[in-house]
Amino acid sequence: MQNTAKNPDRITDLLPWAALIAPGVVLNKDGSYQRTLRFRGPDLESSTDAELVATTARLNNALKRLGSGWAIYIEARRSQAQRYSEENRFEDPVSWLVDLERHELFKRDDENFESHYYLTLQFMPPSEAANKLSEAMVKKEGGKKSQDSKPKKLSRKKTAETSKAAVRNCREIR
Incomplete structure (x- = not known):
């Protein structure tokens, strides 16, 4: 299934994907399977040391079970946050003041970003x-x-x- 084009003239000659074989599962030209998931993690900046150790241990435990033939890619993308809602959602004065302060912080240009994280699992x-x-x-x-x-x-x-079996494992990850 390898790409045999010596002089690629199309974008498809350069991309590794061959076919979408199941919902969210891609068969690559080299015979491997891949699945990409979007996720949101906890706020690690505000986590305690014990929480960080526990999170690291859980992640390590999950990754060591994969065995051979697996590759993991993680990507983080930052994009400018959408505008803040103009609706007044709070009726009590304290909540309204907190929301007003947050709204003022949100008005500043180029200071509000969202992070989007992607995990790609590849199995050969x-x-x-x-x-x-x-x-x-x-x-x-x-x-x-x-x-x-x-x-x-x-x-x-x-x-x-x-x-x-690899496709089933990718489906179960959902």
């Missing part, structure tokens, strides 16, 4: 050669090699099952 199923090599090297319990010392030939069915 193991190649047949890698599967054959690992099967030849992996020993069963008792120190014997799996069945005989010859590596098994990986079927197309097994490769398709691995690919379907």
Whole structure:
């Protein structure tokens, strides 16, 4: 499925995407799958040290479960915030004053931004050669090699099952 164009003349020759194979799951030209998610995280600036350690531990625990063949890309984009609503939503005077002060801060140009975060997960199923090599090297319990010392030939069915499992995992992430 690799791009074979030696002199790319279209943007599609330069992009890695081949097809949208499921809602939100892209098949790349190299055979990998990718899914991008938009998320909002907690305000880490106002977090305590204990909260930061707990957040880091949860993230580390989630990432170490992925195994081999996975790549993670994180992107942060900053854009200017939309204008502040002109409606008066508060009837009590204290809330109204707080809202008025916030509205005045919001009027300043080039000072109000929003952050948008994107997480892209990419999975490359193991190649047949890698599967054959690992099967030849992996020993069963008792120190014997799996069945005989010859590596098994990986079927197309097994490769398709691995690919379907990757798509299911991407769907579950939603």
